[in-house]
Amino acid sequence: xxxxxxxxxxxxxxxxxxxxxxxxxxxxxxxxxxxxxxxxxxxxxxxxxxxxxxxxxxxxxxxxxxxxxxxxxxxxxxxxxxxxxxxxxxxxxxxxxxxxxxxxxxxxxxxxxxxxxxxxxxxxxxxxxxxxxxxxxxxxxxxxxxxxxxxxxxxxxxxxxxxxxxxxxxxxxxxxxxxxxxxxxxxxxxxxxxxxxxxxxxxxxxxxxxxxxxxx
Numbered sequence: 001x002x003x004x005x006x007x008x009x010x011x012x013x014x015x016x017x018x019x020x021x022x023x024x025x026x027x028x029x030x031x032x033x034x035x036x037x038x039x040x041x042x043x044x045x046x047x048x049x050x051x052x053x054x055x056x057x058x059x060x061x062x063x064x065x066x067x068x069x070x071x072x073x074x075x076x077x078x079x080x081x082x083x084x085x086x087x088x089x090x091x092x093x094x095x096x097x098x099x100x101x102x103x104x105x106x107x108x109x110x111x112x113x114x115x116x117x118x119x120x121x122x123x124x125x126x127x128x129x130x131x132x133x134x135x136x137x138x139x140x141x142x143x144x145x146x147x148x149x150x151x152x153x154x155x156x157x158x159x160x161x162x163x164x165x166x167x168x169x170x171x172x173x174x175x176x177x178x179x180x181x182x183x184x185x186x187x188x189x190x191x192x193x194x195x196x197x198x199x200x201x202x203x204x205x206x207x208x209x210x211x212x213x214x215x216x
Contacts, residue, residue, distance in 0.1 A: 009036040009193035012088040014096040019050025021094035028186035036193040039086040076104040102149040112147035124152035129170040142181045144188045160184040
């Protein structure tokens with residue numbers, strides 16, 4: 001009897017702008033044999049340039065514009081309904097510049113993943129590169145983590161690091177970090193698709209077959 005075809009992991013990706021991490025994830029799935037499918041790319045802005053790129057790849061795109069809703073709760077409810085129709089295994093935030101409500105997060109509990117440009121728990125929120133420079137740190141990085149209602153505080157899946165150079169600006173540091181973001185997020189997507197990532201009831205992350213997942 002032939003082996004059963006392994007079900008592909010279904011991803012929906014949320015973006016707000018160019019979606020460089022989204023583009024990298026789509027390319028990694030295509031070139032690295034990751035058993036996954038990007039079912040849709042959804043943005044809160046019709047001006048997001050990443051939508052055009054996604055359409056050019058033949059991907060389904062949607063716009064749920066936050067400006068069309070009077071409250072954050074109404075926007076998140078519409079966004080949740082849009083996401084749910086694609087029945088994703090995971091929702092990937094890739095430069096999605098909206099703070100999600102607990103109601104949205106609870107709809108996809110344990111299935112929303114974000115990448116944040118700092119070594120969490122350092123520097124949640126915005127302007128992380130300048131904060132790292134101002135703190136005179138020697139190392140900066142990114143964190144891929146599960147999303148919880150508390151901002152940038154969910155359990156860490158993996159991190160990547162870069163040095164902070166003496167003459168760095170926020171822009172040069174961000175540019176040095178971006179390829180590391182791409183590498184780390186693509187690795188986590190592979191782990192998710194392979195079913196290697198488990199979020200335990202006490203909030204710990206276990207990655208099967210990976211002895212040391214941090215600092216990629």
